[in-house]
Amino acid sequence: MTSTAKSSRSRTRHHGAAAVALAAAAALLTGCSSGDTSDNPLDGDKAEAGTVVVGSNNFAESTLLADIYGEALRAKGLKVTYKHNIGSRETTYGLMRNGSVTVLPEYNGSLLAYLDEKAAQTSAEEVNTAVKAKLDKQLTLLESSPAEDKDSVALNAATAKKHNLTAESTLADLKEAAPRLVIGGSPEFQTRQQGLKGLESVYGLTFKNFKALDAGGPLTQAALAQNEVQAADVFTTDPTIVKEKFVVLKDPENLFGYANVTPLVRKDALPKEGVEALNAVSAKLDTETLLDLDAQVQLEKKDPLDVAKAWLKSAGLV
């Protein structure tokens, strides 16, 4: 008897669920085909006027840099809010364009490669000029810092030894070994010019397999250290390179170009003192400093905001 009651109840429940699913599907389809002016379902809300929204990409250094920019601006009396850990450049650039985020730490050459895959990167100044020409009209780059953090292909120590590669070897030397190696990187590394596409077209490297991990974060570091992948996209300021004895291959063709830390801002977002504050940060930030700050966040697990504040104070910027 109970079983009869149960089965009839579950049948009505199924009908209900089916109806809900149909309604939801219909709503989804019509919602997406209703001729929205924006073709991006993920577009967010615009930033409130008078507030600077500092965004960051989904890796530790970006969060740290965003905190540095934000606190430097806050020290000038500006109203600052943070949107941390948003995602990849493919997402954050769209948010900058539509005004949901108004200040973003960027890497000049990497941004250029995103805006124009074929752009040659011969000097840091030319890169910035080229980026500004390609940028959305409402966006601009402020002054670049000497601090540089590129993407790079790193091997773990065992793989490097096995294939007789050292820190003096280039990406071209990897050609023979590549078909036997699994390479790891962020999901977007798979489709970027500064990624698998460029590694194949510039150096002729084809790998056995690609494993999607994170953007130079803990997954990538652990996967490379544990030989889950034998090669990976690692940031050159990654403190685990030294710690785990990863071997970073040289990039003579400059595929990964220039990657100086540079604030990307909306032209209408910052008053003059805000621009000056960020330029002052860029002037003081060099690669050595960045390595040190990254190590504090990633190895010593300090809070990036505290690290940012402490550095701004020690550099005399606040």
Place this chain on the structure above:
Amino acid sequence: MNVLTFVQAFFGDSAHWHGYDGIPSRFLEHVQYTLLALAVAAAIGLPVGLLTGHTGRGGNAIAVVANAARALPSFGLLVLSVLLIGFGLLPVMIPLVVLAVPPILVTTYEAVRTVDPAPVDAARGMGMPESGILFRVEVPVALPLILSGLRSAAVQIVSTATIAAYVSLGGLGRYVIDGLYQRDYEKVVGGATLVAVLALVTLALFWAVGRFAVSPGVRRR
């Protein structure tokens, strides 16, 4: 911009049909994860559920354990187990199994416990051994409910295995996660469609198994 155009573009692109990132290999990976997790969860949930349901003891303990396991956020558990254990299949199997055991365990227990006591008493009175009572009287009568527990576990595994792509596992979730990072909505929508299709196929399979395995006498009631 219509969702259907995304679906069409995704499935129409021949590049999505071969290689390690092609639809056949990703689909197969997803099915493998699902079957493995379901097998492990059933190997844990079914015997315990049958035993406790048959004896009628331990029901409270099961309810407590099952509810606690259901309250665990599978995504957090996934990231945690990867960080603690490392890579590979094991850390991903843990949240999937933890998620799938409660529905199997609870429905099996309830199904066996609520079998009409009259035929059970009759069987016992005729001198049937306890194992015979369980497998030849209680299980056939309880089978529709037991299958429904397995079914909801399977569908949950199919949908949750999608997020495993976040921690570098393959499967159909790769399209959803990669597509989000690459801002490639074709991939996101295509991957989501495939997950939905797999969930529906799973439901259909359980329906077919029910048609075959459930005794006509029980089905008609």
